[in-house]
Amino acid sequence: MSDRPAETRILDFSEVDSGITAEEAVAEATRCLQCKKPACSSGCPVGIDIKGFIRCIEGEDFRSAIAIIKESNMLPAICGRVCPQEVQCEGECILGVKDKPIAIGALERFLADWERENGIVVPAVAAKRSEKIAIVGSGPAGLTAAAELARNGFSVTLFEALHDAGGVLIYGIPEFRLPKEIVRSEIEEVKRLGVEIKTNHLVGRSLPVDELLSYDAIILATGAGLPAFMGISGEHQIGVYSANEFLTRVNLMHAEAFPQYDTPVKIGGNVVVIGGGNVAMDAARVARRMGAEVTLVYRRRREDMPARRIEVHHAEEEGIRFLTCTNPTKILGEGTVTGVCVVSMNMCELDDSGRPAATPIPGSERIIPADVVIEAIGQSPNPLLIQMIDGLIREKKGNLKVDESGRTTIPKIFAAGDVATGAATVILAMGAAKVAAESVTRMLSEE
Amino acid sequence: MYRVTSARSLAENVFETWIEAPHVSKNAEAGQFLVLRIGEDGERIPLTISGVRGDLVRVIFMAVGTTTKKLAGLKTGDTILDVVGPLGKPSETHHFGSCVLVGGGVGIACLPIIAKALKASGNTVIGIIGARNKDLLILEDEMREVCDELIVTTDDGSYGIKGFAAGPLKEICETRPPNAVWVIGPAIMMKVTSGATKPFGIKTFVSLNPIMVDGTGMCGSCRVVVNGETRFACVDGPEFDAHLVDFDLLMSRQRFYHPEEKESVEHHHHAGGCGCGGRH
Ligand SMILES: Cc1cc2nc3c(=O)[nH]c(=O)nc-3n(C[C@H](O)[C@H](O)[C@H](O)COP(=O)(O)OP(=O)(O)OC[C@H]3O[C@@H](n4cnc5c(N)ncnc54)[C@H](O)[C@@H]3O)c2cc1C
Ligand code: FES
Numbered sequence: 178m179s180d181r182p183a184e185t186r187i188l189d190f191s192e193v194d195s196g197i198t199a200e201e202a203v204a205e206a207t208r209c210l211q212c213k214k215p216a217c218s219s220g221c222p223v224g225i226d227i228k229g230f231i232r233c234i235e236g237e238d239f240r241s242a243i244a245i246i247k248e249s250n251m252l253p254a255i256c257g258r259v260c261p262q263e264v265q266c267e268g269e270c271i272l273g274v275k276d277k278p279i280a281i282g283a284l285e286r287f288l289a290d291w292e293r294e295n296g297i298v299v300p301a302v303a304a305k306r307s308e309k310i311a312i313v314g315s316g317p318a319g320l321t322a323a324a325e326l327a328r329n330g331f332s333v334t335l336f337e338a339l340h341d342a343g344g345v346l347i348y349g350i351p352e353f354r355l356p357k358e359i360v361r362s363e364i365e366e367v368k369r370l371g372v373e374i375k376t377n378h379l380v381g382r383s384l385p386v387d388e389l390l391s392y393d394a395i396i397l398a399t400g401a402g403l404p405a406f407m408g409i410s411g412e413h414q415i416g417v418y419s420a421n422e423f424l425t426r427v428n429l430m431h432a433e434a435f436p437q438y439d440t441p442v443k444i445g446g447n448v449v450v451i452g453g454g455n456v457a458m459d460a461a462r463v464a465r466r467m468g469a470e471v472t473l474v475y476r477r478r479r480e481d482m483p484a485r486r487i488e489v490h491h492a493e494e495e496g497i498r499f500l501t502c503t504n505p506t507k508i509l510g511e512g513t514v515t516g517v518c519v520v521s522m523n524m525c526e527l528d529d530s531g532r533p534a535a536t537p538i539p540g541s542e543r544i545i546p547a548d549v550v551i552e553a554i555g556q557s558p559n560p561l562l563i564q565m566i567d568g569l570i571r572e573k574k575g576n577l578k579v580d581e582s583g584r585t586t587i588p589k590i591f592a593a594g595d596v597a598t599g600a601a602t603v604i605l606a607m608g609a610a611k612v613a614a615e616s617v618t619r620m621l622s623e624e
Numbered sequence: 625m626y627r628v629t630s631a632r633s634l635a636e637n638v639f640e641t642w643i644e645a646p647h648v649s650k651n652a653e654a655g656q657f658l659v660l661r662i663g664e665d666g667e668r669i670p671l672t673i674s675g676v677r678g679d680l681v682r683v684i685f686m687a688v689g690t691t692t693k694k695l696a697g698l699k700t701g702d703t704i705l706d707v708v709g710p711l712g713k714p715s716e717t718h719h720f721g722s723c724v725l726v727g728g729g730v731g732i733a734c735l736p737i738i739a740k741a742l743k744a745s746g747n748t749v750i751g752i753i754g755a756r757n758k759d760l761l762i763l764e765d766e767m768r769e770v771c772d773e774l775i776v777t778t779d780d781g782s783y784g785i786k787g788f789a790a791g792p793l794k795e796i797c798e799t800r801p802p803n804a805v806w807v808i809g810p811a812i813m814m815k816v817t818s819g820a821t822k823p824f825g826i827k828t829f830v831s832l833n834p835i836m837v838d839g840t841g842m843c844g845s846c847r848v849v850v851n852g853e854t855r856f857a858c859v860d861g862p863e864f865d866a867h868l869v870d871f872d873l874l875m876s877r878q879r880f881y882h883p884e885e886k887e888s889v890e891h892h893h894h895a896g897g898c899g900c901g902g903r904h
Contacts, residue, residue, distance in 0.1 A: 197873055213702060248837050338708065338838070339708075339838060339840070340661055340668075340705070340706040340708070340838045348842075376706070377647070377706050377707060377708040378647060378708070378810075379711065379839075379840055381710060381711075382651065382656075382709065382710055382711060383647045383648065383651065383708065383709065383710070384647070384651075385651055402841070402842040403841055403842070404842070404843065406844065406847075406854060413854070413873055413877065414876075415876065415877065415879065415880045418844075418845075419843060419844040421842055421843045422837060422844055422845045423770075425842070425843055426837065430667065430668070430837070431665070435678065435884065435888070435889075435891075436884075436887055436888045436891035437665060438665045438666075438667075439665060439666050439667035439690050439691060439888055440667045440668075440837075441881050441884035441885075441887075441888065443880075443881075443884075504786065512876050539815065559840070559841050559842065560841075561840070561841055561859055588877035
């Protein structure tokens, strides 16, 4: 993997990691031990035959290698870039005990990029079936479920509220981590399987619930798009954003190119980002690229941050200032943000989740100047559609209750991705979508 | 792509555009809005659905910002890249008894569709529509048709009763108190006018128009404070109980991008419209 130097990459939105060459890929594949019982695949939420595709790379048969991946994963260029491989496949790789694990993510990405340049082969589609399936939401869960069901021969309509398909892949994850051209290209492939994508359709409004229920099966893949706010004073002032809004303005609406694009976004000289997850890192790094001095405030320690290590590392390289064990108590200003009042936190006993509980240290309050404050403290499922469907049951945090087959409390409605798990990862959403798609296929084949 | 089927000016700088968008028109109800994006480089802006006819929806707007100016420039046959809707909760238009609908400026555009729904539920509907002067008054005939009674006010007295709409509203509250009132217009007008019904304890709705991005509850740009709680106007509204809304906060947040809006309008002006080649 080769990252562009931090000093130059913060000047644009081009990809940070430029990937590996064919020679590097083959050399890396040669390191693979081809274990009898490969642990890597058991660490993959969609169960890719990793050993199999690595063997093909070693034999320089890239075409077969990518075909193996696509048996299990229709979005390899995306997963190769944003999956937390370090805690999945690569985390299980036996080589990692003594040395570096095989760079499985980089290999997956290499193959997907190679295929895009050398001509994409659309997988075979089963004989057409008469049943109609509606999928709501076009993030990784919706796209995966749609692809699986289209391949099984069903007629699939995918509804998306926004003007572009892709969910968080389009509006959330920035260009420098996941180029939008790649997302669009993988979505094109899903379309080529016969999936009809209807953007600008907010299901529940543009498509009433009774029409939705007229489909033979339904998969809800509406994500966890509802942003949480801290509830501290001053957070409705000019200059305060949810990370969702800030990232959407830039990623989806191109506010970085205002006024060529009509959507504006505030930046100012000092940006304070609150949170320690991937979303917080993305918001901080976008703000940095727009020229701000960025301070990231997180209430626990750096090792407690839920963001991927690599993202934390990249953020730090790019000059994001980390204020850990620090919590905002109020946002200052008289209508427009001028600063954030923060307090230091004492990390001591473990809380219910096994993480150290953070308690404020009396007398440690201080003010950091800010022109813009971005809150990235979590998201939960958007309740809009869920509330309109009688009989769906939600769990404590608002996620949909589903069984192990992905079925909700209504027999023909299934759910997958963040809407069922709460905010998680791309690959977990895809894994759950495959399970739901299999369940739908089984249900409709038994009838 | 969504086709503009007719476009005309209703008053100085106020335009009416009909757009072919069956997925919106089919399910649109009174009080809902749509979000549109004119082209690839465009912004997403919310506009109230002010009429529905078959596959067509109507929007009425004042050309003040970049997007509304671009929209005003579209003619019959032109297209709009994206239209999503209907969004927001429909108005509560069950049987109240007697209702008063008050509209100020372009806010009048929201009223006919609500009036029709209220009439359909058996209500008596009195309309009060106000504008700065006679030339800026819109939809008078349409309102006269759907209301049982219509009162017109102008700030300068050039037509109808001289003064603000709050005057006749107060008088009605005193003499024949209605069961529900809607007040729709600029934020300051809604704040002041809905104040007139408060002493009488009459249920009053306002339709809030904060800055929006997605219109689906995903970003929080549209957050408003109602009864001390943060609500998202795009999904929890746009209509709220007028007497519980923090209007000052709404007005402050509406000014979020004032400098940028100016910059954008100037950018587009110099980019073509004015022919100055960027010299001014
Ligand atoms: C900024 C950011 C960075 C992230 N970084 C990573 C990362 O590096 N690696 C990783 O693995 N994960 C990451 N994640 C998490 C990951 O993106 C999500 O877990 C994943 O996208 C969830 O997929 P999904 O399909 O369930 O939902 P989403 O991607 O949220 O898609 C849901 C879609 O449904 C649409 N929708 C909702 N309601 C309706 C309706 N009623 N009608 C029609 N459409 C509707 C929404 O508009 C949206 O497009 C990140 C998330 C964010 C926000
Ligand atoms: S406009 Fe984004 S949440 Fe309402």
